[in-house]
Amino acid sequence: MFNKQHIVRTIAATASILALSFTAACGSGQSTASNSADSNDITQQTYKPGKLTIATGQPAYEPWVMNDKPESGEGYEAAVAYAVADKLGFKKSDVVWTRTAFDTAIAPGAKDWDLNIQQFGITDERKKAVDFSSSYYNDSQSVVVKKDSKFANVTKVSDLKDATVGVMVGTLAYDYAKANIKDDIQTFNDDAALAQALDAGQIDALVTSTVECVYMVQSEQVKDAKVLGRLPDSEDKSGMGIVLPKDSKLTAAVTKAVNDLNADGTIKKLQDKWLAEYTTDLTELKK
The missing domain is CATH 3.40.190.10 (Periplasmic binding protein-like II)
Known part of the structure; x- marks a missing residue:
């Protein structure tokens, strides 16, 4: 009798352990599936x-x-x-x-x-x-000058070689100006400082993106200024x-x-x- 009871208890215990293991495995699977779903959801990354x-x-x-x-x-x-x-x-x-x-x-x-x-x-x-x-x-790059500047009527990039040219540091305008206008150019940290420098007469011309040039003139960030023109071969491919x-x-x-x-x-x-x-x-x- 003792042996039969012992066997029954052993079987019951084993069944309980297996049931718990199955439940844990299912839970782990659900967790893994959930984690996998999160990893595929770009909004959670x-x-x-x-x-x-x-x-x-x-x-x-x-x-x-x-x-x-x-x-x-x-x-x-x-x-x-x-x-x-x-x-x-x-x-x-x-x-x-x-x-x-x-x-x-x-x-x-x-x-x-x-x-x-x-x-x-x-x-x-x-x-x-x-x-x-x-x-x-x-975008392309363009040039802004003051209307009363001695460079206001130039039609060629080479005519700007004697101008004091300003650009924003680390930009495509910087690369273009260095390569095509002159090596000695002044640099500024942002377009606002660049516009202020031209407005104050610290530079003769500025080079930046065409869209930005037009906005600077229209908004009068640089007063009495004009967009001299778009620079040739300056489109950012x-x-x-x-x-x-x-x-x-x-x-x-x-x-x-x-x-x-x-x-x-x-x-x-x-x-x-x-x-x-x-x-x-x-x-x-x-x-």
Whole structure:
């Protein structure tokens, strides 16, 4: 009798252990499945899971961002940012904006944002420190001078060799000016400082993106100024890309989003809405 009871108890205990093991295994499977689902959900791979943190300049200028309010979605880059966010599965309320300097955004190191959009030209050198999406705009470079400047009527790039030329450091305008205008140029940390220098007479001419040049003149950041013209062979063939931290888990998805927005015509519509008046009817300077 004792042996039979012992056997029954042993069988019962074994069954209980197996049941517990099965339950644990099921729970583990559910947890693994859940973790796997999270790992495939791009909205959970961000700096703050469930939110998309997007950085832009401080301040951000028109027509890229209207009234320095990217959260409004008004302005070309603000509109592109929200279109990309939508493609990634984020609602407008899930987007969090922050501000960074231009040069620190593309420097090596950890970032406290997911995307950064402020007219970053895509270059191989920058790709060593950060990731880029595909291009959402291909701009050219132009020149701004004061209307009463002795350089106000020049028609050739070579005529600027005696001018004091200013550019923003680390930009495509810097590379172009060094290679095609003169080696000795003055550099500034942002377009605001660049415009102030020309307005104050510290430089004779500034070189920056065509869109920015037109805005500087229209908004009178530089008073009594004119866009001298678009620089020849200055179109940025690589284009402007959205910057992401190096090896970001979002890079492929953001690139696909930009590609899709190009393919479905959204990018063209946004360019027509926000940039058309800044890029037409400009004379191209001769070499």
